[in-house]
Amino acid sequence: MHPRRPDRSRIDGFAPIADYAVLGDGRTVALVASDGRVDWWPVPTIDAPPVCAAILDPPRGGHVLVAPEGDFSVERRYVEDTNVLETTYRTGSGVVRVTASLNVGSAGRLPWSELAFRVEGLSGSVPMRWEVAPGDRFGTASPWATVERDRPVLRVGDQSLAVVTEGVGDAEVGTHGVRGRWTAEPSPAGEQDGAPTRALLGVVVTDAEPLYLPSAAQVDHRIDRTVASWHRWTGLLADAGRWNPSVRRSALALKTLLAEETGAIAAAATTSLPEGIGGPKNWDYRYAWVRDSSFTLDAFIRLDLHEEVQGAVSWLLDAIRRNDLQIFYALDGGTPSGETEIDAPGYRGSRPVRSGNGAADQSQLGVFGDLFDTVHRYCREGHVLDPETGRALAGLADRCCDRWRAKDSGIWELHDLQHYTISKMGCWVALDRAVSLADDGQIEDRHRDRWAAEAAEVHAWVDERCWSEAKGSYTFYAGTDALDAATLLAARTGFDRGKRLAGTVDAVRAELGRGPLVYRYSGAAAEEGAFVACSFWLVDALTDLDRLDEAEELLEQLLDVASDVGLYSEQIDPGTGAFLGNTPQGLSHLALINAAHTLHRARNGRSQGDA
Numbered sequence: 001m002h003p004r005r006p007d008r009s010r011i012d013g014f015a016p017i018a019d020y021a022v023l024g025d026g027r028t029v030a031l032v033a034s035d036g037r038v039d040w041w042p043v044p045t046i047d048a049p050p051v052c053a054a055i056l057d058p059p060r061g062g063h064v065l066v067a068p069e070g071d072f073s074v075e076r077r078y079v080e081d082t083n084v085l086e087t088t089y090r091t092g093s094g095v096v097r098v099t100a101s102l103n104v105g106s107a108g109r110l111p112w113s114e115l116a117f118r119v120e121g122l123s124g125s126v127p128m129r130w131e132v133a134p135g136d137r138f139g140t141a142s143p144w145a146t147v148e149r150d151r152p153v154l155r156v157g158d159q160s161l162a163v164v165t166e167g168v169g170d171a172e173v174g175t176h177g178v179r180g181r182w183t184a185e186p187s188p189a190g191e192q193d194g195a196p197t198r199a200l201l202g203v204v205v206t207d208a209e210p211l212y213l214p215s216a217a218q219v220d221h222r223i224d225r226t227v228a229s230w231h232r233w234t235g236l237l238a239d240a241g242r243w244n245p246s247v248r249r250s251a252l253a254l255k256t257l258l259a260e261e262t263g264a265i266a267a268a269a270t271t272s273l274p275e276g277i278g279g280p281k282n283w284d285y286r287y288a289w290v291r292d293s294s295f296t297l298d299a300f301i302r303l304d305l306h307e308e309v310q311g312a313v314s315w316l317l318d319a320i321r322r323n324d325l326q327i328f329y330a331l332d333g334g335t336p337s338g339e340t341e342i343d344a345p346g347y348r349g350s351r352p353v354r355s356g357n358g359a360a361d362q363s364q365l366g367v368f369g370d371l372f373d374t375v376h377r378y379c380r381e382g383h384v385l386d387p388e389t390g391r392a393l394a395g396l397a398d399r400c401c402d403r404w405r406a407k408d409s410g411i412w413e414l415h416d417l418q419h420y421t422i423s424k425m426g427c428w429v430a431l432d433r434a435v436s437l438a439d440d441g442q443i444e445d446r447h448r449d450r451w452a453a454e455a456a457e458v459h460a461w462v463d464e465r466c467w468s469e470a471k472g473s474y475t476f477y478a479g480t481d482a483l484d485a486a487t488l489l490a491a492r493t494g495f496d497r498g499k500r501l502a503g504t505v506d507a508v509r510a511e512l513g514r515g516p517l518v519y520r521y522s523g524a525a526a527e528e529g530a531f532v533a534c535s536f537w538l539v540d541a542l543t544d545l546d547r548l549d550e551a552e553e554l555l556e557q558l559l560d561v562a563s564d565v566g567l568y569s570e571q572i573d574p575g576t577g578a579f580l581g582n583t584p585q586g587l588s589h590l591a592l593i594n595a596a597h598t599l600h601r602a603r604n605g606r607s608q609g610d611a
Contacts, residue, residue, distance in 0.1 A: 013058030024256025036067030062135025094124020167199030263311025369426030473507035529571030536591030
């Protein structure tokens with residue numbers, strides 16, 4: 001893998017999306033740019049109002065900063081097999097290393113949020129600066145700073161922030177923030193043999209509760225504890241052969257999106273990062289999509305993450321029991337709230353900025369297949385459903401039989417209602433898996449023959465109406481010659497692994513491909529970037545067609561377009577390489593894990609374990 005170098009050039013205060021590394025603690029995330037500024041930090045959870053939101057509103061959104069004064073070059077990496085970030089700054093006068101962490105406790109996540117920066121002077125003398133300047137929570141609260149028990153404390157609405165420091169100079173407490181300056185340098189020779197001196201900045205946040213005030217030594221110690229905690233977790237991961245480093249990094253990225261209390265995985269860590277700079281396609285992805293659940297389960301199974309497998313399935317089935325089958329759910333399993341527009345400039349003028357996602361009200365028939373494929377993969381591992389779930393799934397299979405002939409918004413959540421091919425394929429998946437689950441005694445089989453008959457009808461309907469002889473490919477929807485990269489998933493689900501899939505692969509590469517990147521559907525290039533997951537789906541399809549050399553070449557090319565720390569957003573501009581859309585994007589990393597494992601197993605002559 002040959003990742004890009006960090007790009008710390010800001011445009012009107014906005015860092016490139018690819019420049020953000022992610023920190024996580026099991027409840028929330030912080031996005032930190034290579035210039036040392038944290039521009040996104042929702043507290044206490046991913047879907048909560050952000051303390052730092054400069055990624056969408058540089059003047060008022062808020063940030064935390066630890067960086068050298070003046071000019072510097074940057075090298076950064078994650079501490080191996082962790083989500084703790086090390087950034088090395090080289091200046092004309094010396095070198096300094098900053099280790100950034102969202103800390104965890106001795107038994108998992110802390111009951112408060114704790115962002116920590118350890119600063120070590122490695123050589124020379126480096127003037128440094130720091131700042132804690134929380135935002136106004138999109139115009140709903142005005143931050144104010146005070147000193148309590150000799151500590152700087154900031155209040156933002158019902159949130160309290162304690163600033164913990166050691167060796168970073170005197171804190172300058174202003175009206176709305178706290179800042180300071182100092183010089184980082186190694187210890188004098190003879191005092192620890194010139195070893196780096198440590199300085200520390202910590203920010204502790206509580207939400208509508210008393211404010212915990214730890215010592216600097218406690219915060220510093222928890223950085224090491226957090227590293228050890230990540231090492232324990234990554235020690236559980238199954239090996240993926242030559243692509244193991246990228247797979248492990250993707251697994252770690254997914255872990256930052258996992259709500260440990262519930263088992264849900266957010267689609268992404270952010271809201272409203274644009275699919276096209278300056279355009280209106282800016283969505284809130286801080287929800288858990290049923291669409292992603294099957295990919296998630298596949299990834300967890302392949303990684304040998306048994307606890308996460310159980311947590312993800314239990315969370316999904318509980319959410320469905322409580323709220324019926326929805327397209328996506330809030331991370332607590334509840335029904336998503338409506339979509340509202342926020343008064344903020346947006347990333348590089350991309351508006352509107354949104355909270356909530358209006359797609360919750362759409363009809364997306366593919367959700368039936370997403371659910372049943374998830375449950376089927378779970379049961380195929382030898383697990384057993386409870387009777388209540390079995391009865392509920394039987395009812396949903398009947399509902400799929402009744403509804404599959406309708407138009408819907410499709411996997412891409414479009415406002416143009418059509419008979420989308422991938423939606424029909426999803427309905428076939430649901431009914432095919434329902435038959436299999438009934439035959440295995442996992443769900444009630446009262447209408448098993450109906451499900452089998454309807455599955456055959458769906459397949460025949462797609463074969464007749466969703467195929468283009470002109471392009472030799474499955475189409476975007478019935479009655480068009482336009483293409484959809486999502487139809488590549490026919491390989492993964494077993495809908496088709498023959499000549500029609502081969503034709504679809506070639507047509508998608510020719511029409512939607514730009515180098516290793518792939519656009520979602522015909523016409524998408526005019527308004528958005530290439531969709532990262534689609535390229536990894538193409539790797540999967542090539543592997544299933546036994547075109548392993550092509551699959552391997554494509555996978556290697558895709559690993560080269562990751563950020564300098566191995567992350568992916570939702571989309572990438574093929575022309576400039578710029579990241580677009582929300583970041584880090586769960587589906588991008590899920591697709592990488594599954595494609596790499598599928599290809600690794602195929603190369604080693606083992607069963608791919610597909611449906």
